Amino acid sequence: MAQFGFENDIHSILKLDMPISNAPMARWQRKASSSNTSALSGLSPGKSTNVSQSSSKTPSKTPGKNKKQTPSKMGGDRFIPTRNSNQMDVASFLLTKENDCLDTNNTAGNSDNQKAWSVSLNGYNIEDAKILHLGGKPLNAPEGYQNNLKVLYSQVATPASAKKTRYISLTPDRILDAPALRNDFYLNLLDWSSRNVLAVALHNTAYLWDASQGDIVQLMKLDREEDYICSLSWTKEGSYLAIGTSDCKVQLWDVENQKRLRSMPSHTARVGSLSWNDHILSSGSRSGHIHHHDVRVADHHIFTLSGHSQEVCGLTWSPDGRYLASGGNDNLVCIWPRVTGGSNGGSNESQSVRAWSEHQGAVKALAWCPWQPNILASGGGTSDRHIRIWNVNSGSCISSIDTQSQISSLCFAPNYKELVSAHGYAHNNVVIWNYPSLTRVAELNGHDDRVLSLTMSPDCSTVATVAGDETIRMWKSFELDPVKKKAKERLVKSTNSVIHHSIR
Amino acid sequence: MTSTLKGITLKGSAELVAEFFSFGINSILSPLTPKLKDYLTNVVSQLKDWLFECTVQKLVLVITCLETNEVLERWQFDIECDKSAKESSAPREKSIKTIHDEIRSIIRQVTATVSFLPLLETPCSFDLLVYTDKDLVVPDMWEESGPQIIDQSEEVRLRSFTTSIHKVNSMVAYKRSEAV
Numbered sequence: 242m243a244q245f246g247f248e249n250d251i252h253s254i255l256k257l258d259m260p261i262s263n264a265p266m267a268r269w270q271r272k273a274s275s276s277n278t279s280a281l282s283g284l285s286p287g288k289s290t291n292v293s294q295s296s297s298k299t300p301s302k303t304p305g306k307n308k309k310q311t312p313s314k315m316g317g318d319r320f321i322p323t324r325n326s327n328q329m330d331v332a333s334f335l336l337t338k339e340n341d342c343l344d345t346n347n348t349a350g351n352s353d354n355q356k357a358w359s360v361s362l363n364g365y366n367i368e369d370a371k372i373l374h375l376g377g378k379p380l381n382a383p384e385g386y387q388n389n390l391k392v393l394y395s396q397v398a399t400p401a402s403a404k405k406t407r408y409i410s411l412t413p414d415r416i417l418d419a420p421a422l423r424n425d426f427y428l429n430l431l432d433w434s435s436r437n438v439l440a441v442a443l444h445n446t447a448y449l450w451d452a453s454q455g456d457i458v459q460l461m462k463l464d465r466e467e468d469y470i471c472s473l474s475w476t477k478e479g480s481y482l483a484i485g486t487s488d489c490k491v492q493l494w495d496v497e498n499q500k501r502l503r504s505m506p507s508h509t510a511r512v513g514s515l516s517w518n519d520h521i522l523s524s525g526s527r528s529g530h531i532h533h534h535d536v537r538v539a540d541h542h543i544f545t546l547s548g549h550s551q552e553v554c555g556l557t558w559s560p561d562g563r564y565l566a567s568g569g570n571d572n573l574v575c576i577w578p579r580v581t582g583g584s585n586g587g588s589n590e591s592q593s594v595r596a597w598s599e600h601q602g603a604v605k606a607l608a609w610c611p612w613q614p615n616i617l618a619s620g621g622g623t624s625d626r627h628i629r630i631w632n633v634n635s636g637s638c639i640s641s642i643d644t645q646s647q648i649s650s651l652c653f654a655p656n657y658k659e660l661v662s663a664h665g666y667a668h669n670n671v672v673i674w675n676y677p678s679l680t681r682v683a684e685l686n687g688h689d690d691r692v693l694s695l696t697m698s699p700d701c702s703t704v705a706t707v708a709g710d711e712t713i714r715m716w717k718s719f720e721l722d723p724v725k726k727k728a729k730e731r732l733v734k735s736t737n738s739v740i741h742h743s744i745r
Numbered sequence: 746m747t748s749t750l751k752g753i754t755l756k757g758s759a760e761l762v763a764e765f766f767s768f769g770i771n772s773i774l775s776p777l778t779p780k781l782k783d784y785l786t787n788v789v790s791q792l793k794d795w796l797f798e799c800t801v802q803k804l805v806l807v808i809t810c811l812e813t814n815e816v817l818e819r820w821q822f823d824i825e826c827d828k829s830a831k832e833s834s835a836p837r838e839k840s841i842k843t844i845h846d847e848i849r850s851i852i853r854q855v856t857a858t859v860s861f862l863p864l865l866e867t868p869c870s871f872d873l874l875v876y877t878d879k880d881l882v883v884p885d886m887w888e889e890s891g892p893q894i895i896d897q898s899e900e901v902r903l904r905s906f907t908t909s910i911h912k913v914n915s916m917v918a919y920k921r922s923e924a925v
Binding site: 371375 | 784787788791876877879886888891
């Protein structure tokens with residue numbers, strides 16, 4: 242331990258900012274200490290206070306000189322005012338006196354004024370009365386209370402929309418592998434049926450994943466290895482699956498029996514998009530043509546729509562079946578009327594109702610609003626990156642927003658009235674938007690490559706996304722609040738039952 | 746009771762006015778659960794004492810929305826006490842019958858008013874506020890409170906009555922419905 246003590250001593254000697262305890266005093270220290278003892282102990286900076294005063298042996302010869310020197314030493318470049326205790330007293334006295342003056346002025350001049358203010362603000366004069374109430378918890382109406390006058394005088398209640406935030410699950414509920422998935426923006430390889438079966442095409446094979454059971458079934462495989470599946474679409478009932486292929490055919494499959502019903506050739510290029518409207522299946526091809534197939538009759542090809550000059554990659558019928566929306570690599574969005582079929586299939590039906598050219602990139606993402614007919618959302622590719630909301634009736638673009646990413650898919654989520662978009666370059670994520678304000682609600686990150694497709698589960702609680710990283714992810718982000726759900730159920734119940742208690 | 750027919754004393758007046766409040770509140774809020782009734786009798790009995798002491802200035806019944814804590818209705822009963830009645834115990838020259846008639850007509854007005862006030866669509870709670878003289882000692886269980894004024898209200902003045910010792914002016918303020 243001895244060597245440490247020595248080391249410490251050396252350290253303390255080398256450190257110049259500490260007083261050296263066993264060394265003789267420096268000259269400046271002696272000088273300073275003597276001057277301190279004489280008068281200015283309170284004002285001198287820290288240095289001199291370290292020095293023990295008993296050690297100063299030599300009294301200063303010229304006290305007058307030192308006195309003048311010390312303030313200049315401590316002054317330096319900043320001004321420190323002298324705070325004399327006398328002055329503090331005076332200051333505090335002045336301050337309090339000033340306050341007193343003000344107070345007396347106030348009470349003298351303004352008391353009437355104040356009274357008037359108080360009366361007009363509070364409805365009573367504070368000085369005249371006090372308000373009392375019996376303490377304790379507020380008394381609530383009994384549970385299940387309903388105003389019985391409400392039955393008589395029901396108004397259409399527009400509930401004061403208390404905007405509440407909801408919990409949004411930001412991590413995937415489930416991840417499935419999708420090996421050999423074709424990473425092609427223009428294909429539509431994912432669809433979720435109303436019977437809760439998710440269909441996905443991996444190169445030349447179509448798989449079905451039963452979301453309620455978790456079983457995976459291989460539905461079909463194309464014969465030739467070089468062919469691949471380009472599109473999938475379930476019928477409304479979820480019993481048949483249409484499959485568009487690279488060899489220009491549209492196949493129709495009975496899922497229950499795992500049997501091919503038809504193979505419908507009519508196109509001249511690969512079939513990248515499909516959409517059902519009852520028994521009419523519409524298919525969009527790389528040739529730019531859209532064909533309507535009546536799947537019931539032998540001569541299935543009943544109509545051709547030729548409005549696009551390049552590949553049709555987005556195709557969807559409106560929920561009411563009145564309009565077909567199509568989007569192409571030629572940046573066009575077209576709206577087509579329903580085919581009435583039969584003999585009078587005249588010129589009207591081959592004309593698009595609307596053709597919008599506002600997008601600057603390929604339009605693959607198309608979605609009809611389920612709760613507002615005639616509202617269509619469309620999203621553009623890498624060179625466009627905009628979501629646009631259209632009114633089909635008026636033909637106007639209601640709103641648009643720059644998403645900063647390629648948009649590959651769009652979907653409305655009715656549970657919270659939101660819009661969901663899937664993105665490729667640059668962010669490779671899924672974004673939930675408030676509709677119609679188009680403010681960002683949440684971002685679902687997790688895919689390592691561009692998200693190619695997005696589809697909503699039949700109960701609208703989950704979206705499934707498939708991406709270039711060969712995974713399918715389920716995002717259970719739209720579940721209804723259980724309390725809200727219950728309240729909804731109760732509301733339904735209470736309207737049926739007898740109305741009970743009320744406060745009035 | 747025969748003596749009271751000729752006139753009214755301070756004690757009788759206090760009881761009468763308290764009774765009026767209990768009826769009035771019951772016709773504004775009905776039907777009440779036993780728990781609420783206990784609460785009300787508690788308040789009214791305390792109020793009776795204050796009426797007897799002539800220290801009460803106002804009784805206010807506020808109905809607040811439970812969800813937003815917003816005051817939806819505010820029934821205000823202004824009470825003018827003739828403090829000279831405290832000194833002279835001589836009964837006043839006003840028959841109980843005429844007072845009863847006056848009270849009856851106000852209660853009728855209250856029930857009629859309830860029917861045209863905006864519907865209380867949300868679960869509500871109510872509170873009773875008593876404005877007293879400043880120097881009054883606050884009894885146990887009672888607390889001081891704010892006036893709970895309705896912002897942007899419509900007001901309806903009701904009739905008033907007097908026992909010649911206590912004069913009560915009634916008024917209701919309610920939140921203006923946004924639909925109009």
